[in-house]
Amino acid sequence: MCAFACRAECAEFCCGGATLITIDEIRKCCDLFPISVGFRKYTPLDASHRDLLDAVGVPCRGRFVVGDFIAGNRHIARCLALNNGSLCSLHGTDRKPAQCRLVPFSALYPEERQDILFDEQRKGKFARCRGFIGPEDAQHIVWRGERFVDQSYRRAYYDYQRGALKQASLMRQILDGLRGQEAYGEFLSGEGILEVAVPASLLPQVLDEAGFSRGEHQSYVQTQWRLCRRESVRTEGRNPVLEDCAAELERCDMQCASHAGESASQERTPPRESGRDG
Numbered sequence: 001m002c003a004f005a006c007r008a009e010c011a012e013f014c015c016g017g018a019t020l021i022t023i024d025e026i027r028k029c030c031d032l033f034p035i036s037v038g039f040r041k042y043t044p045l046d047a048s049h050r051d052l053l054d055a056v057g058v059p060c061r062g063r064f065v066v067g068d069f070i071a072g073n074r075h076i077a078r079c080l081a082l083n084n085g086s087l088c089s090l091h092g093t094d095r096k097p098a099q100c101r102l103v104p105f106s107a108l109y110p111e112e113r114q115d116i117l118f119d120e121q122r123k124g125k126f127a128r129c130r131g132f133i134g135p136e137d138a139q140h141i142v143w144r145g146e147r148f149v150d151q152s153y154r155r156a157y158y159d160y161q162r163g164a165l166k167q168a169s170l171m172r173q174i175l176d177g178l179r180g181q182e183a184y185g186e187f188l189s190g191e192g193i194l195e196v197a198v199p200a201s202l203l204p205q206v207l208d209e210a211g212f213s214r215g216e217h218q219s220y221v222q223t224q225w226r227l228c229r230r231e232s233v234r235t236e237g238r239n240p241v242l243e244d245c246a247a248e249l250e251r252c253d254m255q256c257a258s259h260a261g262e263s264a265s266q267e268r269t270p271p272r273e274s275g276r277d278g
Contacts, residue, residue, distance in 0.1 A: 002118045002135040010024065011086040013128040015079040017237060018072030020099045023170070024165020026069060026210040027096045030220055033071035033080060034227040034242050037174055039187065039194040042067055048110045056108065056164045058172055060188065060251070066108060067171030068164070070195060071097065076237030098160040102153060105143070107160035112146035169223040172207060174199065197244040201253035218253065225249040 006014075021029055031036065041063045044050035050064075057066035074078055081090050088095040093120070098107070104121040105114050122132045133140050142150035148157055177199055178184040185193035198206055207217050225246050232242035 001117055001141050002105075003137050003140040004131050004142055005133055005140040006103070007129075008085070008087055008154035010128065010130045011082060011088070011247065014090065014103060014114045014126060015082055015086075015100075016074065017076035017079060018070050018095050018096050019079070020160075021071045021097045022069065022160055023099055023167040023206065023210050024159070024163040025071075028207075028211065029071045029097065029224055031225075032095075034073065034231050035198070036070045036212070036241055036245050037067055037171070037198055038070045038074075039065050039175060039196075040173075041065045041191075043110060045109070046111055046114065048176075050109065052161075054109060056171075057174060057181040065188075066164070067175060069166075073192075073231040073234070073237060073242065074195070075230075076234065077241040087107075087214050096275070098155060098156040098163070101156035103161060104131070105148075105153065105157065107157050107164065111148065113156065114143050114148070124155065125205060139233060166209065170202065170209065173202060195241045197241065197248040200248045200255065203248070203252045204255075215256050221249050221253045225253070 018033075021035075026035060032251045041060070042057065043063050047145060052278055053064035053066065057064035070222070076080060078260070079088070081088055083089050088096065088272065090100075104118060104126045106117055109117050111210050122129070142148060148154035174196065178194070178196065183194060183196075203221075204214075207220060208214075212220060228242040228246040231237075231239055
């Protein structure tokens, strides 16, 4: 059994500067967080875990590389959504990311193995978190007998997993574009995360998949550019990847403007009638 209850007084231990989101959540978060991409390596626990990782990631040297979208600035200690009382301003709304609702579990592990992850998290990343409760507290048991018994956790788990499956093809395309780069080689041979910008060439496809209309693309680009620029120039917690994000957004903005100009020109110029000579 795993019992957990999030506590506001220790939010700053758990609610760091960034969280993971899926493509289904970009629309909900894009006006608050700068958005980048992060790749991590996972070692499968068993056959069912291997199948899950194979569906959402890329096999590499006995492990799997999985990409997620990152919302926020992971180089700062405090989430941008925390208010002055260290309470989440998104709590209780449909904008709160699934991963935040799922802490300290992860949708990239099988549901029946979440107890192993739970024990690892309480000793590692969340060692200072006071939300861990003994299994004798039946009121706060969220996982028991190889499944989530708390429905809010269960929904968050499967929401994130669906998003990870939906974005897997795009993540593989982004990862393919990184091959041959020095940072990619260092990532494969080391530990940690490889954070990168969404390439301008793939951003329209990302936004289409995220549910944006074509008319909303430029607004997204401009909003994200401002957020990335703001976070990239912080004295404390400066994140150079967000500078790359701003540069890719500028490229995409120019492409959007160019396409808009071409469309307007085509609307003003009647199409030439086709004849026998073409």
